[in-house]
Amino acid sequence: MSYEAWILLTASLVGASCALVGTFLVLRKMAMLSDAISHSVLLGIVGAYFISQSLGSIYMLIGAGIVGLLTTLFVQLLSNRGVQSDAAIGVVFTFLFAVGVILLSLYGGNVHLDVDHALMGEITFIPWDTLEIGGIDLGPQAVWILGFVLMMNIILTALFYKEFKISAFDPEMALAIGIPVTFFHYLQMTMLSLTAVASFDSVGAILVVAMIIVPASTAYLLTDRLIHMLWLSVLIGVLSAFIGYYSASFLNVSISGAMASATGILFALAFLFSPTNGLLGKWLAKRNVRATVERG
Template identity: 70%
Template sequence: MSYEAWIILTGSLVGITCGITGCFLILRKMAMLADAISHTVLLGIVLAFLISQSINGVYMLIGATIVGLLTAFFVQLLHSSGVQSDAAIGVVFTALFAVGVILISMFAGNVHLDVNHALMGDITFIPWDTVTWNGINMGPKAVWMLGFVLSLNLLLITLFYKEFKISSFDPQMAAAIGIPVLLIHYLMMGMVSLTTVASFDSVGVILVVAMLIVPGATAYLLTDKLHVMLWLSALIGALSAVIGYFGAVAFNVSIAGAMAVTAGGIFALVFLFSPVHGLLSKCLAKRKVQSSGG
């Protein structure tokens, strides 16, 4: 594959993986928790480096997953203690992210870990960081990592589809029929953490947050069926990556930034023109009701 194709494939995998996982966050009204986890995993990555003295993907996945789960746990703990959910997210997110930034500046200044890299990623260098097996170049490491996490997420969603669906729409009913709601919640947070760190090194926090929230929110405006929402969010995530890449090349701007802007542009179009939930459709329906009533 060409250099350009590897970048587009990486961005598409980020869009698909984050888009599918983000659907459940949208349904659970926990979109901003994705923002929190996507920042706090920086602490997990730094701690994994300090312990292992390696930025190997496996150590990063483990460290970030643990910190992502801790983030969800602390938010849940504060919320159950009476703190408003948005305030709980703000407190945990800023505190853990700040600790990660401090540790980078103190102990990892000479390593390929810095705040700018964390925010924007290095997707242009993805094709050069490859996996070699028996002397054969198997392609970029990021593609393999994202492919593994996407496969794992799809497997978990397939195995626990009913549990994810019921606990997302009606957690009280899920608990009443014996579904372990808290376990499903932390399983979902583990998926978000894995997805975040797999995407983190490639595209940075900005695009991870955009892809975790925007494709799912866009799909939510287009359908009332969960399985259709999952497919649409994956399609929107991939389309945002492809269009964003060519837009970035055309205007010589940040690739990750252009992909995030494209996702926002698609959401804006759907928000205006969605057949059922679009702003234009609602205005026309309201005008029709008023005219018939008059």
């Protein structure tokens, strides 16, 4: 595959993986938890390096996964003690992210980890970091890792689709019929943590947050059916990757920044022109109702 194709494939895998997880977060009104985890996993990545003295992807996944779950636990703990959920998210993720930044600044000077890289990523380097087995070049490591995470998200979503759906729309009913809501909550948080860290090195925290929240929010404006929302979210995430890449190439700007901007542009279009939930659609519906009343 060409250099450009590897970058597009990597970004598309990020968009698809994040969109699947983000759909349920948006429905559960927990979208900003993705921002908390996407930033706080920096501490897990730094901690994994200090313990293992290796930048191997498996250590990064484990470290970030642990910190991602700790973030969820701390947010839940504060919320249960009376702290508003948005405030709890802000307190936890800023503290953990700040600790990660401090440790990175103090002890990480000799490795290719830095705060700018953590926030923006560098997807242009992805094709050069390849996986070799038996002397055979199998392509970029990021593609294999993101492919594995995407398959994991697809399998878990397919297996527990009913449980995820009921827990998202009516958690009280889910408890009443015996669904372990807490278990599925932390399962989704684990999926979120692994998705975030798998995407982290490729595209940075900013694009991870954008891909988790914005495609799902855009799809929410376009359909009222969950299965359609899942597919639309994935499609919008992949489309944003393509639009962002070619825009960045044309304008000579940050690829990750352009992809994040593309998600915002697609959301704005849906917000304005969605047939049922868009501003124009609502205005036309009100005008039709007014005209009907006046004729009657």
